[in-house]
Amino acid sequence: MIGDEEREEVLDTLRSDWITTGPKTKAFEQKFAAFLRAEGALALNSCTAGLHLALVVNGIGPGDGVITTPMTFCASVNVIEHVGARPVLADVESDTLNIDPEKILKVLKSPKGRKAKAILAVHYAGHPCEMAGIEKIAQKYGLAVIEDAAHAFPAKYKGCPVGSGKNLVAFSFYATKNLTTGEGGMLTGDRKLLEKARILSLHGMSRDAWKRYDKKGSWKYQVLYPGFKYNMSDIQAAIGIRQLEKIHRFQKRRYRVVEAYNQSFDNFDALEIPAAREGVEHAWHLYVLRLNPGVLKISRDQFIEELKKSGVASSVHFIPVHLHPFYRKKYGYKPHDFPVAFNEYQRMLSLPLNPRLSDRDVHQVTRAVCKIAKRFHA
Ligand SMILES: *Cc1c(COP(=O)(O)O)cnc(C)c1O
Numbered sequence: 001m002i003g004d005e006e007r008e009e010v011l012d013t014l015r016s017d018w019i020t021t022g023p024k025t026k027a028f029e030q031k032f033a034a035f036l037r038a039e040g041a042l043a044l045n046s047c048t049a050g051l052h053l054a055l056v057v058n059g060i061g062p063g064d065g066v067i068t069t070p071m072t073f074c075a076s077v078n079v080i081e082h083v084g085a086r087p088v089l090a091d092v093e094s095d096t097l098n099i100d101p102e103k104i105l106k107v108l109k110s111p112k113g114r115k116a117k118a119i120l121a122v123h124y125a126g127h128p129c130e131m132a133g134i135e136k137i138a139q140k141y142g143l144a145v146i147e148d149a150a151h152a153f154p155a156k157y158k159g160c161p162v163g164s165g166k167n168l169v170a171f172s173f174y175a176t177k178n179l180t181t182g183e184g185g186m187l188t189g190d191r192k193l194l195e196k197a198r199i200l201s202l203h204g205m206s207r208d209a210w211k212r213y214d215k216k217g218s219w220k221y222q223v224l225y226p227g228f229k230y231n232m233s234d235i236q237a238a239i240g241i242r243q244l245e246k247i248h249r250f251q252k253r254r255y256r257v258v259e260a261y262n263q264s265f266d267n268f269d270a271l272e273i274p275a276a277r278e279g280v281e282h283a284w285h286l287y288v289l290r291l292n293p294g295v296l297k298i299s300r301d302q303f304i305e306e307l308k309k310s311g312v313a314s315s316v317h318f319i320p321v322h323l324h325p326f327y328r329k330k331y332g333y334k335p336h337d338f339p340v341a342f343n344e345y346q347r348m349l350s351l352p353l354n355p356r357l358s359d360r361d362v363h364q365v366t367r368a369v370c371k372i373a374k375r376f377h378a
Contacts, residue, residue, distance in 0.1 A: 009238040024234035036161040038188040043232035047185035050170030052079040053197040058144040065116040069099040070320040070341040072122040091338040095275035101133030118144040123152035126283030156281035163188040181236040201230040253355035264366035270295040287353040310368035
């Protein structure tokens with residue numbers, strides 16, 4: 001989905017006098033914040049960087065616990081390890097596959113949850129989490145709330161864009177995400193916390209390079225913290241500025257593909273279409289189809305193999321965190337410790353979903369899925 005507009009904007013940057021964090025990054029931050037009606041935005045080189053900074057500026061460190069979901073990409077949990085804190089997993093809701101507020105409460109009442117300082121909510125597949133319930137718990141227990149919105153641009157919860165509130169919210173512009181800068185990320189939320197994150201994102205220096213080198217700048221700077229190297233470059237921001245102008249068009253196509261998939265699969269008892277609750281605007285980053293194992297003679301893995309034979313690529317999002325060797329060994333997790341995540345994982349697959357899919361592509365996918373569902377019906 002990279003067009004001439006993105007290419008021209010990148011060339012404009014390359015022909016200019018400034019290629020790293022500078023005027024284009026600033027413009028991208030402003031446009032992104034305006035799009036979401038956010039207080040502010042901090043452009044970064046990844047969503048992972050954003051999540052890491054969010055933990056640091058919220059003061060999360062060694063000895064603290066961070067409650068999060070097993071149904072996510074490893075980045076959401078790795079950053080908790082990076083700050084020396086302990087990930088405390090809470091199982092997911094069976095319909096949205098988002099972290100379940102009731103399971104958060106349960107975890108908080110257990111010994112493992114006693115040191116919890118924050119909840120890291122992941123808007124799985126682009127479906128916003130049940131934030132009303134999560135916020136209520138966070139207030140009661142005095143926890144910070146951080147949101148992983150890698151899948152959730154653009155999404156809305158009860159009319160408000162994800163990323164428009166006070167929580168620190170991290171977005172991803174990785175190549176596969178709804179909006180891309182090749183690699184990149186954005187952190188939105190409370191202005192004061194963002195200012196601290198901004199300093200930490202560039203070595204902990206008191207003023208950024210662009211300001212140091214412009215006409216009014218000076219050579220002087222101070223290191224206030226041992227910061228990180230997480231800044232976005234103007235080359236990346238150039239792509240983002242032009243992608244942002246197209247996002248509504250991209251989303252429209254995603255909705256059409258989702259509609260076509262839902263219509264084709266809805267009356268198969270072997271197939272379960274993804275949930276979309278009332279009161280949310282789903283970003284539809286992923287289309288996660290679930291198989292009803294009792295009704296099918298083949299496993300999810302075999303289903304994926306059959307799809308492959310029909311020329312349809314699919315994947316699984318995600319292998320739950322607690323099954324990965326590092327986490328399994330460090331915390332002694334068993335697969336059934338998070339039964340919903342584990343069971344749903346075994347019957348889920350992600351179908352192709354991107355704005356570049358043609359009607360023919362969509363037809364090829366639906367035909368292949370329906371054919372396999374019929375052929376292997378128990
Ligand atoms: C892609 C992804 C990330 C990481 O994004 P990067 O920009 O690659 O750092 C984090 N969380 C989830 C849920 C993701 O899917």
